[in-house]
Amino acid sequence: MVYHVVESQQFDPETLQYLFKRADELRETPELCLKGKILTSLFYESSTRTRLSFESAMIRLGGMVIGTENAREFSSVAKGESLEDSVRVISSYCDVIVLRHDEDGAAKRAAEACDMVPIINGGDGKGQHPTQALLDVYTIYREFGKLDNLKMAMVGDLANGRTVRSLCYLLGKFDDIKIIFVSPDHLKMKEDIRDYLDKKRIIFREEEDLNKVLSEVDVVYMTRIQRERMSDKDYEKAKGKFIINVGNFHLIRKDARIFHPLPHVEEIDLPINIENNDKRVAYFRQAENGLYVRMALLDFVINSN
Numbered sequence: 393m394v395y396h397v398v399e400s401q402q403f404d405p406e407t408l409q410y411l412f413k414r415a416d417e418l419r420e421t422p423e424l425c426l427k428g429k430i431l432t433s434l435f436y437e438s439s440t441r442t443r444l445s446f447e448s449a450m451i452r453l454g455g456m457v458i459g460t461e462n463a464r465e466f467s468s469v470a471k472g473e474s475l476e477d478s479v480r481v482i483s484s485y486c487d488v489i490v491l492r493h494d495e496d497g498a499a500k501r502a503a504e505a506c507d508m509v510p511i512i513n514g515g516d517g518k519g520q521h522p523t524q525a526l527l528d529v530y531t532i533y534r535e536f537g538k539l540d541n542l543k544m545a546m547v548g549d550l551a552n553g554r555t556v557r558s559l560c561y562l563l564g565k566f567d568d569i570k571i572i573f574v575s576p577d578h579l580k581m582k583e584d585i586r587d588y589l590d591k592k593r594i595i596f597r598e599e600e601d602l603n604k605v606l607s608e609v610d611v612v613y614m615t616r617i618q619r620e621r622m623s624d625k626d627y628e629k630a631k632g633k634f635i636i637n638v639g640n641f642h643l644i645r646k647d648a649r650i651f652h653p654l655p656h657v658e659e660i661d662l663p664i665n666i667e668n669n670d671k672r673v674a675y676f677r678q679a680e681n682g683l684y685v686r687m688a689l690l691d692f693v694i695n696s697n
């Protein structure tokens with residue numbers, strides 16, 4: 393059966409444990425377990441980490457990469473080809489497709505159209521970014537040595553950010569997780585995620601004062617205001633509202649960590665010596681972890697299914 397990766401709630405705790413253990417193994421000893429296999433990067437939206445870490449993961453495992461980083465302009469999408477037709481055709485050229493798209497639900501549509509090779513959702517509009525959630529939770533596991541009994545603040549644009557949505561879905565699988573949402577009033581976490589967390593009995597609350605929560609939490613998960621997904625007026629209302637800088641960094645506990653899916657803009661404004669030397673800054677390690685977790689995931693979807 394083809395194992396598509398569409399949304400983070402599809403992973404059960406056993407699969408997560410397997411992937412994280414496999415990521416640790418491949419970090420220590422890379423294997424050429426995807427020799428002769430081909431990955432297609434099909435990207436309709438810009439990306440640095442997701443595309444390049446997937447491509448690097450494939451190459452490190454002995455595989456090869458084809459693709460387009462601007463499918464709207466440089467593929468037959470420019471001539472009006474549908475996403476469904478594109479993935480049907482591309483699936484005969486490769487063994488896995490990593491898709492990033494600007495429309496919510498695009499990965500699900502692609503997966504429904506493609507029964508030959510796995511589709512991996514590399515981010516779809518305001519919908520989900522399940523492999524980001526995988527690397528976020530893998531980073532929690534590496535930094536804290538556990539996946540339960542944690543308190544996390546999610547900060548910034550929670551209405552448009554797909555990473556926090558996927559992360560909430562994944563955190564719902566673990567015990568004793570508490571979440572504090574800190575966002576501008578017009579960019580609050582949406583109802584579907586709140587309902588899911590209620591169902592999973594995850595305790596969450598909303599706060600408006602970032603400094604008030606910094607000393608309370610194990611993880612401060614910062615996010616960018618998604619300027620490209622809102623009006624100029626809404627962006628101006630949100631911009632610069634929640635920032636980590638030298639003025640409030642000291643409020644973060646010594647054993648806590650700052651995460652960010654990256655890219656970060658003004659919401660993190662720390663000097664380079666802090667970013668390079670203070671263990672609380674975890675977001676570059678988090679981005680690196682993406683490579684290993686994506687190696688494990690590619691091996692899993694291509695070789696185990």
Ligand code: CP
Pocket residue numbers: 438439440441442443515521524653654655
């Ligand atoms: N975190 C993330 O998805 O980064 P990119 O947009 O650079 O892929």
